[in-house]
Amino acid sequence: MTYFSYPNRKFSLPKSQTVLFLLPLIFSLSYCATPPPTIGQLLNERTKDNFDETKNLNINYVTTRRERTVAAPNCDSSTFDFLSDITTHYGECIIGIPAKHSIGDITWDNSQDKNSFFHLNGKTDRKEEDFFQKIKSNPFEEVLVFVHGFNVPFEEAVVRAGQIRYDLKFPGEVILFSWPAGTDAGILNQLMVRSVYQANFIEAKLNREPFADFLSKIIGLNKKIHLVVHSMGHQVVLPAIDIAVKKGKTKFLEQLILNAPDFDKVEFANLAPNLVSSAKRVTLYCSPGDNALIASQKVNGGSRAGTCFRFNDIDVINVNEVDSPVLGIGGLGHGYYSSRPILTDIYQVLLGVSIEKRLFIRRAGQYNGEGWILRK
Numbered sequence: 001m002t003y004f005s006y007p008n009r010k011f012s013l014p015k016s017q018t019v020l021f022l023l024p025l026i027f028s029l030s031y032c033a034t035p036p037p038t039i040g041q042l043l044n045e046r047t048k049d050n051f052d053e054t055k056n057l058n059i060n061y062v063t064t065r066r067e068r069t070v071a072a073p074n075c076d077s078s079t080f081d082f083l084s085d086i087t088t089h090y091g092e093c094i095i096g097i098p099a100k101h102s103i104g105d106i107t108w109d110n111s112q113d114k115n116s117f118f119h120l121n122g123k124t125d126r127k128e129e130d131f132f133q134k135i136k137s138n139p140f141e142e143v144l145v146f147v148h149g150f151n152v153p154f155e156e157a158v159v160r161a162g163q164i165r166y167d168l169k170f171p172g173e174v175i176l177f178s179w180p181a182g183t184d185a186g187i188l189n190q191l192m193v194r195s196v197y198q199a200n201f202i203e204a205k206l207n208r209e210p211f212a213d214f215l216s217k218i219i220g221l222n223k224k225i226h227l228v229v230h231s232m233g234h235q236v237v238l239p240a241i242d243i244a245v246k247k248g249k250t251k252f253l254e255q256l257i258l259n260a261p262d263f264d265k266v267e268f269a270n271l272a273p274n275l276v277s278s279a280k281r282v283t284l285y286c287s288p289g290d291n292a293l294i295a296s297q298k299v300n301g302g303s304r305a306g307t308c309f310r311f312n313d314i315d316v317i318n319v320n321e322v323d324s325p326v327l328g329i330g331g332l333g334h335g336y337y338s339s340r341p342i343l344t345d346i347y348q349v350l351l352g353v354s355i356e357k358r359l360f361i362r363r364a365g366q367y368n369g370e371g372w373i374l375r376k
Contacts, residue, residue, distance in 0.1 A: 043351075051169045054099040054115045058092045059161045060135065063178040064210045065089070065154055075123045080154040082182035082199075084206050088214070090131035094121040095162035103167055103340040106159045118159050132217055140172040142224045142254070142350075147211075149231025149334075150200045150262065150292075153182040160338060164228070167343050168350070177214060179207040179236050197299060204235035212240035219244075224254040226350055227279075230337050231292070231306075234261040238271055245274040253279035255349055259337035260285065260306040262296050268305035272314060282314045283349055285342055286370060289320050292334035308369040315355045317345070318370040341374060 037045070065080035067089060072079040075093035096119030101107075108118035126134070135143060146164060148157040161176040180203045183196045218225060229237045238261075244252065256279035261268065275282050286308040287293075293304040303309070308318050322341040336342055341360070348358045355361055360375045 047169050047171055049169065049171060051166055052099065054097065055166075056094050056096050056121055057162050057165055059095055059158055059165065060092045060131070060173055060175045061090070061158060061178055062131070062175060062214050063089050063154065064207050065178060065180045073123060074120050075158045076120050076155045077153055079123065080178070080180075082153070082180045082184075082203070084180050084203060088128070088210055089125070090128055091123060091125040093123050093158045093162075095119070095159060096121050097162055097166045101163070103343065104163070104335070104338045106156070106163050106338075108155070108159050118162065120155060120159075132221060135173050135175070135218070135223070136221045138173050142170075142172040142226060143175060143218065143221075144168075144170050144172065144226045144228065144350075145175045145177060145218065147177045147179070147227070147229045147233035147237050148181065149233045149260075150204075151182055151196055152178075154178055157181075164338060164343070167338075168347055170350070175218070177211060177236075179204060179211070179233070181232070194299065197296070200232060201235065204232050207236050208239045211236050212243055215240055215244060219249065219252045225252065226255045226257065227253050228257045228259070228337075228346070229261070230259045231334060232262045234258065234263040234305075238263060238268070238275065241278045242271050242274045245277050250277045251280060255279060256282045257346060257349060258282065258284040258305075259342070260287065260290055260293060260334055261304065262293060263305045264300065265303040265305050265307075265309055269309075269311060272311045276313045281349070281352075283346075283355075284311070284314055284316045285319050285337060285345075285374075286316060287318065287320045287323055287336065288369070289323065290334055310369060310371055315372060316370040317355075317361070317372045317374050318364065318368070319374045321376040322374055345374060 061075070063080055064084050066083045066085040067079070068081050069078050080089070096114050098115050098117055100116045101118065106118055108120060110119050144165070146161045148160065152160070157176055157178045161174055165174040181200050183199070227237070241256075256275060261284065284305070286306050288308045290306060293306045297304050297307070308316065310316055319336055319342060322339070323336045345358060345360070355372060356363070362373050362375055364370050364373050
């Protein structure tokens with residue numbers, strides 16, 4: 001028997017009726033509870049910084065490049081060159097990001113207006129243990145790792161990483177893994193593209209093991225890792241991922257984002273199941289009109305994965321509609337991964353939005369090489 005009292009009155013209800021009596025009260029109280037946050041509120045909480053003004057951003061770097069000048073004060077061309085070192089270097093670069101820069105543009109010049117040009121504003125070297133402790137101590141649980149492609153000097157890679165972080169409004173730590181791409185600054189060497197390509201290709205393969213070591217350490221921090229790769233950087237990254245999966249590690253990446261992979265199509269297909277095992281989702285941006293990959297295909301004698309083919313359980317997205325060169329010349333070319341259309345989609349990828357729900361994506365035809373198309 002349950003007893004209830006009001007002023008000057010007391011009555012009782014059998015236990016069988018008590019629940020029925022209390023139900024209206026329970027329901028009324030439930031409406032007083034705090035409602036769950038909306039999607040907009042969650043996004044606002046995720047991105048506390050508006051990224052709407054010129055500012056300095058720290059870009060963490062891990063590089064296997066040979067050091068040109070010990071304790072160089074800045075992250076410019078005098079810091080690291082285009083050959084492998086026996087030592088991996090860790091640190092962070094301070095990049096001035098201009099509020100007025102166009103999406104995808106990375107023109108840097110410290111002598112020009114800081115609101116219109118990127119600036120290189122300093123460098124801090126770190127010991128390995130201090131580097132990883134800094135990444136671990138950041139309360140934001142997500143980390144974005146960026147691996148650049150062929151013929152990219154160190155300073156360009158750093159500025160590009162800063163541009164991507166700013167334009168994505170990414171609130172967590174960004175880590176650039178910079179392998180020894182590029183060449184001497186001389187005009188003659190720049191014109192010898194084939195020899196530069198072959199030299200970079202060798203360096204990329206030499207750096208698979210160092211990247212695998214870095215990957216193992218960053219996995220150990222128990223962060224959500226988004227790995228963004230471009231072009232020949234896939235020669236560094238994909239075999240290292242394959243090795244990690246073969247050692248029994250799975251789903252250690254949150255998002256694996258592959259941009260214009262300069263990687264043999266058949267070899268990629270063989271690795272694809274392990275790439276899928278490594279991440280919650282694998283996204284591949286491709287273009288059959290990518291002039292750099294077409295040239296690579298002629299040099300290597302095999303189709304490149306970045307020219308659009310279907311691979312099981314990988315979201316393959318053709319970006320040719322937003323990169324439409326005239327007669328094979330012009331357009332966004334090989335660097336489309338840092339443009340507005342692709343960054344807009346990558347932003348949604350990082351939020352975990354399913355491909356069929358994302359803006360400007362449509363399903364490709366049944367007989368298309370890719371599975372999806374990024375609309376113009």
